[in-house]
Amino acid sequence: MLNELSFHHIGIACFTIEESKAFYEQLGYKASQVVDDPIQDIRICFLEKQGMPLLELLAPIDQASPVNRILETQGVTPYHICYEVNDFDTLITILRKEHKFVRVSKPAPACAINNRRVAFMFRKDVGLIELLESDAK
Ligand code: NI
Numbered sequence: 001m002l003n004e005l006s007f008h009h010i011g012i013a014c015f016t017i018e019e020s021k022a023f024y025e026q027l028g029y030k031a032s033q034v035v036d037d038p039i040q041d042i043r044i045c046f047l048e049k050q051g052m053p054l055l056e057l058l059a060p061i062d063q064a065s066p067v068n069r070i071l072e073t074q075g076v077t078p079y080h081i082c083y084e085v086n087d088f089d090t091l092i093t094i095l096r097k098e099h100k101f102v103r104v105s106k107p108a109p110a111c112a113i114n115n116r117r118v119a120f121m122f123r124k125d126v127g128l129i130e131l132l133e134s135d136a137k
Contacts, residue, residue: 001087001090001091001094002094002099004085004086004087004091005083005084005085005091005131006083006084006085007053007081007082007083007084008054008082008083008084008130008132009046009053009054009055009056009081009082010053010054010055010056010078010080010081010082011056011058011078011079011080011081011082011130012055012056012057012058012076012077012078012079013058013059013067013070013071013074013076013077013078013079014057014058014059014071014076015059015060015071015076016059017034017043017045017057017059020057020059020076021045021047021057024047024055025047027049027052028049028052029047029048029049029052029055030047030048030049031045031046031047032045032046032047032048033045035111035112036061037110037111037112038061038111039108039109039110039111040066040105040108040110041060041061041062041064041065041066042058042059042060042061042065042066042067043058043059043060043061044056044057044058044112045057046112056082056112079127079128080120080127080128080129080130081127081129081130082118082129082130082131082132083129083130083131083132084131084132084133084134085131085132085133085134086134088107088117088119088131088133088134089107091131092107092119092121092131095121095131096121099123100123101121101122101123101126101129102121102122102123103119103120103121104119104120104121104122104128105118105119105120106119107119107133110132113132114135116132116133116134116135117132117133118130118131118132118133119131
């Protein structure tokens with residue numbers, strides 16, 4: 001079951017999208033439109049380049065944005081890896097019950113990714129991962 005996870009993106013916390021995307025554009029990445037996600041309370045921009053991992057820049061919208069906690073303790077940093085999964089709800093259950101992950105956020109639609117559902121899970125020796133429901137159901 002776990003080997004069905006497929007890599008989707010690396011999430012990078014940043015203070016502002018504008019400041020942080022400049023470096024990646026120099027690497028040849030193309031930036032998507034910036035989207036505000038009111039559910040997660042974050043501002044999102046995807047960075048894409050052929051043959052390179054997809055990157056997601058996440059900046060706070062306001063003081064309550066969850067990404068502020070990362071920025072306060074670590075500054076700008078990669079902080080989650082997102083995996084795409086077909087059987088989204090089942091996999092969350094398996095990760096919790098059989099692999100000792102804690103669910104950090106309830107499944108919620110991600111408006112920056114066509115309203116597909118995402119959920120964040122954590123385990124101490126793995127760190128933070130994000131699960132993204134596949135669009136081919
Ligand atoms: Ni993400």
